[in-house]
């Protein structure tokens with residue numbers, strides 16, 4: 001009997017049973033899933049298709065595994081979530097399209113957010129009704145995040161936030177934004193930051209879409225002009241925002257790779273008909289890059305499942321994911337001259353979007369150079 | 384999992400010390416390795432059995448360990464015990480065609496020569512003509528000088544075929560760990576050097592260009608470490624083809640880590656003053672056994688493209704087994 005056949009019946013305690021059950025259910029997929037697998041280069045279309053699919057998967061319970069019951073989940077660990085997205089990737093869902101925050105922001109909200117709020121907000125996110133954005137970067141604070149200048153000043157039973165965030169992915173579609181703002185002195189660097197949950201519908205918030213080089217517009221600039229936030233919407237502690245940010249970045253660098261790389265595997269397998277003997281070596285090389293992500297991010301998932309986050313070691317996984325993104329997309333690009341020319345049909349347009357995106361992954365979530373510095377300092381202990 | 388990792392790290396330290404302070408055969412004896420080898424199927428002992436290869440790589444040791452490991456899956460079809468037989472490795476030379484090599488010194492052991500299609504034969508090393516070649520990287524190899532095809536088969540083709548597949552898989556993982564050990568050591572040399580060597584009035588390790596080279600080399604090693612140890616943990620559940628992934632990654636990343644380290648060492652790294660050249664050559668020689676990175680990558684690409692076969696999947700399995 002192979003290990004795959006040794007499937008027990010308890011999906012909550014056995015990830016394989018969960019995966020098998022989900023797979024079985026997907027034998028007759030909801031229409032929303034079929035719709036979400038279509039190539040939809042228009043980002044707004046993709047968002048609606050994904051939200052509809054997520055609603056069905058929430059209502060059927062599959063997306064609620066891996067989240068604590070008190071937050072609206074069914075229990076289980078991040079391994080369930082790993083199996084959930086892997087299964088969807090194999091069913092040709094092309095990516096997480098703005099549900100990435102389930103694996104970037106949401107773990108920190110669950111761990112450190114106000115429990116009452118989270119028990120409402122997580123189901124709303126899981127079911128595609130209320131989405132999230134991450135407001136960290138600013139025009140003058142990129143890699144040097146601790147220099148950020150958006151301020152939150154106490155008063156009126158809460159805080160007033162003023163400032164400008166940029167590169168705020170999915171803000172246009174989001175209801176909530178996790179804003180990192182300065183509550184300490186201007187010189188306090190990472191010690192004087194607090195993480196606030198801001199309702200993007202509040203008066204004083206303005207969201208301006210940024211058109212991207214790959215033709216999508218998920219990035220945005222968000223300005224805050226005397227925006228009121230109640231004390232109850234602090235994640236973690238006052239002046240404890242850096243810890244929240246590090247929790248989020250540890251996921252964004254360490255475990256997110258698992259979720260993302262499932263889709264990269266699928267991109268390879270879906271593009272095989274374009275391949276030929278002369279590109280087999282390149283294909284094999286991309287597989288090696290993916291395998292490195294599989295095993296390092298798998299270790300990351302287990303570490304997080306055991307409540308022992310990766311810390312600086314997540315830098316390796318992030319670098320390896322970027323390598324895999326690049327090699328998978330280079331292989332696709334080299335095989336299909338249409339990608340060079342651009343948009344002929346939806347399928348090509350999507351591939352080109354992915355290709356161009358693979359050239360900027362070395363910037364978001366902490367640039368490649370910052371990851372290399374982390375390794376040089378923290379692992380190699382160079383001077 | 385954390386406890387296992389500690390045990391692995393501890394055993395590795397002990398094994399390194401053994402290889403650093405004595406000759407490879409003696410190191411294996413002092414570690415009780417041949418007794419351990421008989422327990423290859425025991426998931427608790429497996430990491431310790433393989434740690435020896437990593438230690439051998441970093442300390443540039445040489446022993447009969449690889450041949451013994453490769454022979455292990457065949458032994459159930461014989462009355463031999465672990466350690467008495469070393470398996471020879473078939474490799475293809477551009478000019479000489481098929482060449483059979485034995486890694487390390489067979490001394491008074493028997494040699495197992497598995498000829499796909501014709502079963503395996505076991506002969507006393509003393510009964511065949513062997514030519515010792517000292518491969519750079521302090522890796523003694525022996526080439527078998529006789530025509531192995533005329534030898535009678537000791538293990539018939541059906542039994543040999545099953546053992547062959549397993550032998551190749553475990554051998555590839557062992558060699559990969561030896562490559563990892565050597566690459567890590569080469570990197571260690573370069574990191575130490577970067578902390579000491581000064582130019583322009585400062586340690587070269589303060590220059591970002593140098594720091595990033597070393598960080599990339601470390602990333603090469605981490606990717607290999609994680610993938611090889613993952614394969615060990617999966618044991619019998621190893622997906623078909625995963626051993627080729629590990630070995631290809633080892634050849635590719637091992638070479639890359641050595642090259643990056645060499646760049647940081649500057650001119651002195653290209654001399655026999657430092658051990659870097661031994662470590663680098665060890666990596667190259669091991670890349671050449673049981674499938675080079677180049678040939679295995681091509682095969683992996685081919686089998687995915689034509690057969691849709693993907694060694695990483697199904698991964699729900701990988702997810703469940705820590």
Ligand SMILES: Cc1cc2nc3c(=O)[nH]c(=O)nc-3n(C[C@H](O)[C@H](O)[C@H](O)COP(=O)(O)OP(=O)(O)OC[C@H]3O[C@@H](n4cnc5c(N)ncnc54)[C@H](O)[C@@H]3O)c2cc1C
Nearest residue numbers: 134135136137142143167168169360363364365366367369
């Ligand atoms: C697709 C995408 C999505 C994003 N989504 C979000 C989001 O949702 N929320 C959010 O808050 N932010 C988001 N970001 C912003 C991202 O976090 C920043 O782009 C990143 O931190 C880098 O900042 P920067 O763009 O200002 O570049 P800079 O920090 O100005 O860096 C420019 C270049 O200089 C290099 N550099 C900088 N400092 C050093 C140094 N000390 N040593 C060596 N090299 C250095 C960098 O590596 C980079 O190559 C997103 C970015 C992208 C591209």
